[in-house]
Amino acid sequence: MSPLPEPPGVRARPLCRPEEIPPGATASFPAAEEGARGLFAVHHFREGIMIYVNACPHLGVPLDWLPGQFLTVDGTRIMCATHGAEFRIVDGFCVHGPCRGDALTKVQCTIEGGMIMVPVDAGRINT
Numbered sequence: 001m002s003p004l005p006e007p008p009g010v011r012a013r014p015l016c017r018p019e020e021i022p023p024g025a026t027a028s029f030p031a032a033e034e035g036a037r038g039l040f041a042v043h044h045f046r047e048g049i050m051i052y053v054n055a056c057p058h059l060g061v062p063l064d065w066l067p068g069q070f071l072t073v074d075g076t077r078i079m080c081a082t083h084g085a086e087f088r089i090v091d092g093f094c095v096h097g098p099c100r101g102d103a104l105t106k107v108q109c110t111i112e113g114g115m116i117m118v119p120v121d122a123g124r125i126n127t
C-alpha cells in the first residue's frame with residue numbers, strides 16, 4: 001500500500017534569514033519546481049517582511065525591473081517593470097496601471113529556526 005499524498009501547503013520551504021532583507025530592501029527567489037513561479041520579498045519599514053508570488057496580475061510575467069529590484073524609485077510601492085503597474089507593499093493591492101483593483105498573490109510566511117519559511121507549493125501555477 002502506498003502512503004497517502006501529503007496535503008498541499010503542509011511542508012515548508014526555507015527562503016533565507018530575515019536579516020538578509022533589511023528594512024526597505026527586496027529579494028527574489030527562484031521557482032521551487034519546474035512550472036512554478038518565483039517569489040519575492042519586500043521588507044516594509046513598519047509591517048515587516050511580505051512575500052509575494054513574482055507574477056503580475058496583468059499578464060503573469062515577473063515584476064522585477066532588475067534582478068531582485070521591485071520598488072518604485074521612492075520605495076513606497078511595488079512596481080511591475082512591464083507596464084508600470086504599482087502595488088501597495090503591505091497587501092499587494094494594485095493602485096495604478098492596467099490591473100488596477102487586482103492584487104498580487106501574497107504568500108503566508110513564518111520564521112522557523114531563524115529562516116523565513118513558506119509553503120512548499122507557494123508559486124505553483126493553478127493551485
Ligand code: FES
Nearest residue numbers: 056058080083085
Ligand atoms: S504585465 Fe505588469 S503591468 Fe502589464
